[in-house]
Amino acid sequence: MDRISRKNSKGKQEKDLYHIIHKVPHGDGPYVKAKHAQLVEKEPEAAIVLFWKAINAGDRVDSALKDMAVVMKQLDRTEEAIEAVKSFRGLCSKSAQDSLDNVLIDLYKKSGKIEEQIELLKRKLRMIYQGEAFNGKPTKTARSHGKKFQVSVKQETSRLLGNLGWAYMQKSNFMMAEVVYRKAQMIDPDANKACNLGLCLIKQSRFDEAYLVIQDVLMGRLPGYDDFKSRKRAEELILELKSTNPSLEEPSDMLGLDDDFVKGLENLTNEWGPFRSKRLPIFEEISELRDQLAC
Template sequence: MWSSDKNLSGRGFLTPQPPAWKKTQFTTVLPLSERKRISPENNGDFHVIHKVPASDSPYGRAKHVQLIDKDPNKAVSMFWAAINAGDRVDSALKDMAVVMKQLNRTDEAIDALKSFRLICPHYSQESLDNVLIELYKRSGRVDEEIEILQNKLRNSEEGTVFGGKKTKIARSQGKKIQITIEQEKSRILGNLAWAYLQQHNYGIAEQHYRKALSLESDKNKQCNLAICLMHMNRISEAKSLLQDVKASAGTEEMDESYLKSYERAMEMLAQVESQSVRAVRGTGTG
């Protein structure tokens, strides 16, 4: 789903080896990106508006190239420079992976994350996992995606997520929201179900979708469960689920958060029903 490009020599730089500095720097040395620079860009809200660090540091310069200059190839090399300089390594690593994904260098991004995450702070590991999951999804490496998701599910069941807290602040569609452990578990189960769906393990996918829905109502998961049921030839159940989703929207337009899933499921339902009609007609003429 999600391409790789391992021939890096033509790009003018290679994946560097992990730097010799130690991760104790994260707690004893102020990151370069936190040291203010004196420039016209510090006047007003330039760095706030453009979401770039107000500093002249390796990481700050890389973000400027990424977001202001919009030069992704140059940004990748500058994020590498930030990593080697020990400047906000976890942020540089995540941002670089995002840019690499945009450049269809997904496998290279995965290798970088797996190689350098050991020198990142403990608190950043969960977000690094989330980036890896998206990269695995993009590159079709479903087995590795499932492995991380299963580990995240174990952590949620053991109560070790959120640093022992019951809720955490997350972002959804650009907005900050507070989510509970149960909601996080439902999200992980939904992602696991989708991964198993890609592997055609429909029975396991159904179990995960139903468990996720028991924890939190979610129309996107209902639509995907309907697709799963159609793959198992349980058409009437799938149709009933989709009717419930449609009815819940009433006369209002469907929310974008599940509209694509609903349309995909309805398209599949139309195809299945059309095939069924043709099969009946073929039997009748025989």
């Protein structure tokens, strides 16, 4: 290899390394310039202007709209971001609609638009029940912090129900929040949702039940029990329970699970075999929620 070729090769390697380090895509269009302003120059206002240019020019519109909404959220321009997503999502591909919904949910949450958040979460749950989510498949590929991973319908359903439960909590509708959290935990349990369910029960002055639920986290019976934030929150909730209810004693049956419940969960798990139809079997287990989800 001659000197010129080696120089060109080294220049290409350095350029590729630059894009990898700064997570800036290749090219010179408005979208690439917007990402450069956002990630390298740290100028969010300039990035928003360039994202608008990318959308108007049809340059990577899916990514430009999502990224612009995220930057607007960081600048507390949440209302503007909501209007942008709602107005221009029609320019985006069908495959981008799910992630745009997730962006909207985050924006609604930050702006305190609880009713809008609940309605969108219900719509996404209806799509899963009707087999319209994930293109009728039991899993989808998701991306977070530049890494790809697989998300199952069970995980997505439980996540959405968890978000719906928290939205009901913000409205002080603790009875509905409890129903939603319990269904979420039946589908795909974790320590974070258990803490939320425990808090929901505390709000209803059902302290013994709350104690059982939160102890499941501290005893390591749930996925995510070793997460520092979840464990710390569980410890704080237990201290709150004991401080407000000195007579509270640890029940002898800490599992709190009877045979019928365990058998029901086993049957639920067994239903998740090969994909057979558009009607996803998990919703047979949450049929009593259909009326609420449809309202």
